[in-house]
Amino acid sequence: MSWNRASSLAAFARLWGSLSFRLTAWYALAALTLVFLATASLYLVLTTELERSTDLFLADKLHVLRTMLRDRPNDWDALREEVELETAARRYEHFYIRLLDEHNRPVLTTPGMTDQLDLNQLARQTRDRPDRPIAMFGKRGQSFRVARATALVGTPPTQTDTIQIAIDLSEENGLLARFRIWFWGILIAALAVCPVAGFEIARRGTRPLAEMAATTRRITSNNLRERILTEGYPSELASLAATFNKMLDRLEDSFERISRFSGDIAHDLRTPVNNIRGEAEVALARARTIDEYRDVLESCLEEAVRLSELISNLLFLARTESPFTHLNRERVDVSALLGALQEYYEASAAEGGISLTTNVESPVVAELDRTLLQRAVGNLISNAVTHTPPGGSVVLASRVDNSTVCIEVNDTGVGIPPEALPRVFDRFFRVDTSRSQASGGTGLGLAIVQGIMLLHGGRVDIASRVGVGTRVTLRLPALNEGDNNVIPA
Ligand SMILES: Nc1ncnc2c1ncn2[C@@H]1O[C@H](COP(=O)(O)OP(=O)(O)OP(=O)(O)O)[C@@H](O)[C@H]1O
Ligand SMILES: [Mg+2]
Missing domain, CATH: 1.10.287.130 (Signal transduction histidine kinase, dimerisation/phosphotransfer (DHp) domain)
Incomplete structure (x- = not known):
């Protein structure tokens, strides 16, 4: 038993996990609530309106009788017409009136009234509520609305009569009963139609998702060409x-x-x-x-x-591309570091007949990994020296520009053709493979420079003109606010 319950709970949880099922359920619930509220409020309005019109009818009848008793107390034909005959002329709206004199003796009664109603009960129930209609059951269980009122007879009044009036609600109740059948019919129809409509809406709404899932299933590392067609999607x-x-x-x-x-x-x-x-x-x-x-x-x-x-x-x-690489950041005097690198590469520059100089306006400090920066700038100097013909020059420079530390390596070398420029940071890319092969380049130098800059949260830019020279600029974020990147002279 408990296993059954657990398995049906699990089945429901699985169903509830489906978006289509949830949309269907919510839609059906909302639509059903709406239909229920609409029909129920309609029913409520109908019953109160019927009751109001019945009460108005009773009040109207009482008013007519009172006027007659006051103005024409001796016009018995008119009174009899009103009390005994008028109801007989009506097909659907049966009402009964009894006129009692001062001593509570019946003077006029609508025929059949005593068969329908317990008149003593009527008198008892309406005693304390003159002019106010109340509900009452007839002898055969039919519903009535009854009222009692006093009427002054003659002008000036000579006595006070009592009017008892009752109206048979069978017709109204029949109408309400038919309405209730419609009400339940509409609800049952809604119960059948709403989930189907909801399911269809959910199915259409989620079809793009199913198509997306099917496309995604076809995508593998060998088939990355596949794309989702978005036309017609919401x-x-x-x-x-x-x-x-x-x-x-x-x-x-x-x-x-x-x-x-x-x-x-x-x-x-x-x-x-x-x-x-x-x-x-x-x-x-x-x-x-x-x-x-x-x-x-x-x-x-x-x-x-x-x-x-x-x-x-x-x-x-x-290593530079690993997100776990740790930087040994320290305050580095960039100008001094450039000076040291210039000294290191001086011999090879001189060997190629190239002048290598440093141009630092004022000493610059930055918080960075000294070894990595040395390697980055070293790669740039090595490239500049390799690609600059004898007689040319390589200039190292550093400055602070808008809270960015800039390190530049300029050369007057052969330059890089514009079409090759966007690819120089790609691994293994060499402008002239045969020439670079001869000079021993692996094509990884600039990729390494870029990796180091990204690790530092900086970037590298290159500008070059064939036959004029190349400028590579490393840009690094300056020290924390409050610190000064420029060491006072
Ligand atoms: N200053 C420069 N002047 C002219 N061409 C350059 C300069 N710097 C780089 N290049 C071109 O860009 C290519 C890529 O440079 P990179 O430093 O990545 O590789 P490499 O120097 O060939 O090899 P590695 O640096 O790994 O020894 C070089 O082969 C060269 O063609
Ligand atoms: Mg290189």
């Missing part, structure tokens, strides 16, 4: 579908980048490994002199160094 669902499609665009883009990246890694790892293998195979093909072996080993070492550089760059890049 605006709320169209915006949901559009948001979903945008997310798919981003996913597709990321997947494409990742697969390109893996392809590039495989390619870049294969080249040095193949070189080492080829050289070793050639060396082992026959006996070699010591010097020849040394040459081969040196060449292998070079390739191994390149390989390990590539791997460490990749690892470093992965």
